[in-house]
Amino acid sequence: MKRSPKLTKQKIVEAAVELFDSQGFDGTTVRQIACKAGVNVALIAYYFKNKKGLLEYVMVEYYEALFRKLDGCRHDTEWESLYDLLRHMLESLVRFQSEFYQVTRLIHRELSVESMLGREIMSTYLAKLKHYFAAVIEEGVEEGEFPPLQVEGVVIQLMAITSFPYTYPQIIREVFYLEPLDEQFVEQMVHYTYDFLHHMMTPLNTFR
Amino acid sequence: MKRSPKLTKQKIVEAAVELFDSQGFDGTTVRQIACKAGVNVALIAYYFKNKKGLLEYVMVEYYEALFRKLDGCRHDTEWESLYDLLRHMLESLVRFQSEFYQVTRLIHRELSVESMLGREIMSTYLAKLKHYFAAVIEEGVEEGEFPPLQVEGVVIQLMAITSFPYTYPQIIREVFYLEPLDEQFVEQMVHYTYDFLHHMMTPLNTFR
DNA sequence: GTCTATATATTGATAGAC
């Protein structure tokens, strides 16, 4: 029985995302993926060369989609200040991470193990992500819209705040009894981020 | 050739920490651990029952030490306000995570995979950690030292900010070109955390 | 406490029929 190639490939990706997310990359076998996807094991090698190739495909797809969305903030939406743009971008980031929460978690986890692939992802996509936000902040500082602030420090903390609930959703669930995927929580998260930003932009602070 | 049991056990733990940290739990074999520790493979089962038991031992040891240190903030050091105590506790947390950076990273990573052990660690130690900080903040709010604020939200963000550099040290290194284990960086981190706290305590903010 | 030797299972990947 032949199947549409597009469908088979997609089913493998979906199964892999689910299993990599819940069990980790090394904790997942190609057989489990094939079984969950309802396809033959050999098809993983056919479409993705090997298990690592499948992981790489998922990671690249995720970041390409993220940057398409962030580019949309720059060009599509109307923003009347850099502060406004920054808020748009941060909200987009939070919502993207929430929407693709499984890939978000699995990427961050695999990023934390020492590997070639992790290093490549960091040097390309994470460096780009940092630059997207740092550039806007730097521009705001230069134009006098923002007070002088340590750009890198702000970006690190923005990354920390926005990623935490989606890399450790179980902590949010089992320690704080909140549901990180609820729209209510997402709005709360966006609010937190806005507040943090607002504080950073308040000149009277001692933040250096 | 007989060896001191204390030494052998410790050598296994040290090797395991290093390998679990860099390669992940599932990515590490008991043979690698035994080899790195310079002991026989069978001794892992002798001392820790199995690989999972070794991981559990490392995690429990880490959190027990952390809480001993945090308890020290409450009782040993002199603090003249709850704000002061909170700062002491946060600095202790940051420095502890920096000192045992390998275990910090491996625990956070393994916490992000769906497992019985992870759930147990969360429901005991992370819940306790949350309570340690939440209790001080709540006390401060009740006594009027702090303005009214959403305690849980503050704790989530404190956890996010303080843990990020030690769960993703490679991001700090390869994207921001900073060394997360330098005393200079640690001081910067403590400073960030203090600043965040200071902002939260400033009543004029819109943080709810 | 420490070792060797081994049982048992499972892994990722592929060759080749269809």
Add this chain to the structure above:
DNA sequence: GTCTATCAATATATAGAC
């Protein structure tokens, strides 16, 4: 594109000598 069958490597865990 999809399948079966299988290879070769590696995994954890343990039994039993020392």
